[in-house]
Amino acid sequence: MRSESTGGAGLAVPMAWLCAEYTADVILRTGGLVAPGSLEFRAGHRALALTVHLCEGGGADTFASGGAQDTDHWLALTACGHPWPAWVEERLAARAAREGHDGPDLALATATWHWLRTTEVYAADLGDLEPWHPSRPLPGTVDESSKVWTPAWELGVPLGHLAVHLW
Template sequence: MLPESTNGTGGGGEQVVPMAWWSAESMADELLRTGRLVAPGSLEYLAGRQTLALTIYLCDETGALAGARAVARIDEWLSRTSHGHPWPQWVRERLAAREAREPRGGPGPDLLLARRTWRRLESTEVLAADLTAAGRPVEESAQVWTPAWQLGLPLGHLAIHLY
């Protein structure tokens, strides 16, 4: 992703690459593929991957997500994706905090991709089983339109558990 204001280069002439976002997305993809919960390429898979990638990215304060360090964060990812955690509120707060720390030139490519993903997860609705039936078994025939993140969150949580 190339920032418009620098004509494709960073301040020192180098190209700006969203490595933190790509690392988070790659880890999310690995978690979902390993879990084999849904078919890759399906709407459910995309919702799960985007939800997990956003969670992983926002949990990584340093932007230095790497294999061994990433696996050490699994407990935090499980906590953030657990049932009852105010995930959407947490996402909004973390995005705002990241934005406040960005340099004057505007948000970097990682944050731009994260914000775009969050907007997509919020605005895309999918027809799915009603997972909000508190205390009752899920009735799969009772389907409701729900934001994509509400489908992706429990899928992501389960994928983390299976990893």
């Protein structure tokens, strides 16, 4: 979906980005995993919106078509072990080369990636545990009193993955 203009003023409306944000919002709220408005919700929302936006064919078309193919793709991209940060940077660079650096959708996606990389969340230390990955059983329990600062994307990606899985 391309950005649209409001007409005479030439104000570009980032329709693709807005559709991706809407999709992420619906998925996260439906999952009910964290309270809307919390930093955790924002991390999951932004990571999921970025994933949806950077996938070809994601966004508004998902609701019209049922979205099974899109959700399978989103699950694969946000799965534990997938190099999500490298994928994001590669897709952003490809979009910038293809569309130029001045598009409103790309500007919002780039700002979101910057926020996810530079914002840190004080969360439970999962260490090497991957509790969101269904094929790996938990070797023990997580001590939720042991917390560490972690980049927001490291919390947002698994949260987005769980929300898509529940959707």
